Amino acid sequence: MIVVRTIAELRAALAPRRNGTIGFVPTMGALHEGHATLLRAARAADDAVVMSIFVNPTQFNEQADLAAYPRTEAADLALAEAEGMDVVFAPDIAEMYPAGFATTVSVTGPIAETLEGAERGRGHFDGVATVVTKLLLAALPDRAYFGAKDAQQVAVIRRFVADLGLPVEIVVCPTSRDADGLARSSRNTRLSAEERTRALAIPRALEAVKDAAAEGVAHTGALRARAVAKLEAAGIRSEYLAFVDPETFAPAAVVEGPVLVAIAARVGTTRLIDNIVIGGA
Amino acid sequence: MIVVRTIAELRAALAPRRNGTIGFVPTMGALHEGHATLLRAARAADDAVVMSIFVNPTQFNEQADLAAYPRTEAADLALAEAEGMDVVFAPDIAEMYPAGFATTVSVTGPIAETLEGAERGRGHFDGVATVVTKLLLAALPDRAYFGAKDAQQVAVIRRFVADLGLPVEIVVCPTSRDADGLARSSRNTRLSAEERTRALAIPRALEAVKDAAAEGVAHTGALRARAVAKLEAAGIRSEYLAFVDPETFAPAAVVEGPVLVAIAARVGTTRLIDNIVIGGA
Numbered sequence: 001m002i003v004v005r006t007i008a009e010l011r012a013a014l015a016p017r018r019n020g021t022i023g024f025v026p027t028m029g030a031l032h033e034g035h036a037t038l039l040r041a042a043r044a045a046d047d048a049v050v051m052s053i054f055v056n057p058t059q060f061n062e063q064a065d066l067a068a069y070p071r072t073e074a075a076d077l078a079l080a081e082a083e084g085m086d087v088v089f090a091p092d093i094a095e096m097y098p099a100g101f102a103t104t105v106s107v108t109g110p111i112a113e114t115l116e117g118a119e120r121g122r123g124h125f126d127g128v129a130t131v132v133t134k135l136l137l138a139a140l141p142d143r144a145y146f147g148a149k150d151a152q153q154v155a156v157i158r159r160f161v162a163d164l165g166l167p168v169e170i171v172v173c174p175t176s177r178d179a180d181g182l183a184r185s186s187r188n189t190r191l192s193a194e195e196r197t198r199a200l201a202i203p204r205a206l207e208a209v210k211d212a213a214a215e216g217v218a219h220t221g222a223l224r225a226r227a228v229a230k231l232e233a234a235g236i237r238s239e240y241l242a243f244v245d246p247e248t249f250a251p252a253a254v255v256e257g258p259v260l261v262a263i264a265a266r267v268g269t270t271r272l273i274d275n276i277v278i279g280g281a
Numbered sequence: 282m283i284v285v286r287t288i289a290e291l292r293a294a295l296a297p298r299r300n301g302t303i304g305f306v307p308t309m310g311a312l313h314e315g316h317a318t319l320l321r322a323a324r325a326a327d328d329a330v331v332m333s334i335f336v337n338p339t340q341f342n343e344q345a346d347l348a349a350y351p352r353t354e355a356a357d358l359a360l361a362e363a364e365g366m367d368v369v370f371a372p373d374i375a376e377m378y379p380a381g382f383a384t385t386v387s388v389t390g391p392i393a394e395t396l397e398g399a400e401r402g403r404g405h406f407d408g409v410a411t412v413v414t415k416l417l418l419a420a421l422p423d424r425a426y427f428g429a430k431d432a433q434q435v436a437v438i439r440r441f442v443a444d445l446g447l448p449v450e451i452v453v454c455p456t457s458r459d460a461d462g463l464a465r466s467s468r469n470t471r472l473s474a475e476e477r478t479r480a481l482a483i484p485r486a487l488e489a490v491k492d493a494a495a496e497g498v499a500h501t502g503a504l505r506a507r508a509v510a511k512l513e514a515a516g517i518r519s520e521y522l523a524f525v526d527p528e529t530f531a532p533a534a535v536v537e538g539p540v541l542v543a544i545a546a547r548v549g550t551t552r553l554i555d556n557i558v559i560g561g562a
Contacts, residue, residue, distance in 0.1 A: 159384060163415075
């Protein structure tokens, strides 16, 4: 496995591998089993696989959150090697944003401005779109892999990739969950044992919505009440609990096609997000 | 010469040509001798050459200006063929901006917000950056050719190409001029004979600045006065007459390295722009 720090080195490392397909897994490091499922999906599908580690400052709305973001590069590289990565691209900030950098890729509309966009500020998805565009252009992969847990990030990425015509297939892997159902996240380690137990109300709320939808409940107001009951039973008040079109993020009043059910909630001081899609095509 | 209307057709047409270099000349049509110099530069340097014709609505700040923009596709295709183009890409608006399109590429700072950016509105260079990104990603050329007359457009394009790492070399060709010195432009045909004569004060003003700089006048205030005198003698008042760093568009008080001297002025109702670089490296 080769570790490279510059875009020029990345391109040089990938150049001899372009006779086959290239899979790319962009990460912010602090890897866990959820990331490993993405690495395995890429390893299984592509001839050469590259992972990036870059904690992107422009997508953090709070400097404290950025400063507190876990950096675990040695462990991340060990996992990448164990999962069969060929190349790891781990640039520093000056490589990605050299002096004079002045370009932003933005997606407008509900897809970028509601839910996470509203909670984390307008700049969050601008930061994501800009850095992912730059990473995709640096690696020029055939496929790039993202987790369904970040559903809105996926929708934003699909949008600008389609709009700009970036020559890459976006592959979305199912949310990876612990045995108890909690969606895997770097933030889960911050939960106390008691908080961890309470946090399970989040996947249970989503399951309750799924079950009710399967029983024929179609109005999202009624489905929402089922989820709220589960969350309230655990003393959790959501930041949002939304039923939206998975592509446009327009609110859905009735389940007539695929509807993304997305939750963000703080358990103690830890902010967690999770989602499922119901009414699938 | 193949004429294609969709990005998929463009990629299919270029795929068998990727064993050699691909040169790309994006245009808004209404081709004149200035464009022909770009086509020739591409034809001379690259193995395959593609030109695009797309009147990009998002870079016009006035609907009337967009509606009045000349469309001369038959003549443009004839010129392209005469200049040896292999492929012409002439998409319609729905191909470039399908329903749901929501992405913008922006450059911030003086480079995009002063001079043309201030005169034509913030959206102008956003429109340019977004469409040129999409065109470059559609064609994925080795080199793309632009005219030095649109100096600020060139600076904006160089900026986002470098920032995002688009894998293309930007080639800037010298401003093409008629025998009398007037910079070639689609708009020149709108000038009356009397206006055309008066418009020559614009290149003469630039020449006067160049001569004065060559004589050792280094303060741009003094150089500016030489240009203003030439313009005023022809009854022309500039919209701007700026001395700036050619890369950052920061104002230059003294000529110590390359300085872009840029003029915009209306002659009658026709808006003309022109520029030179003095103090070259």
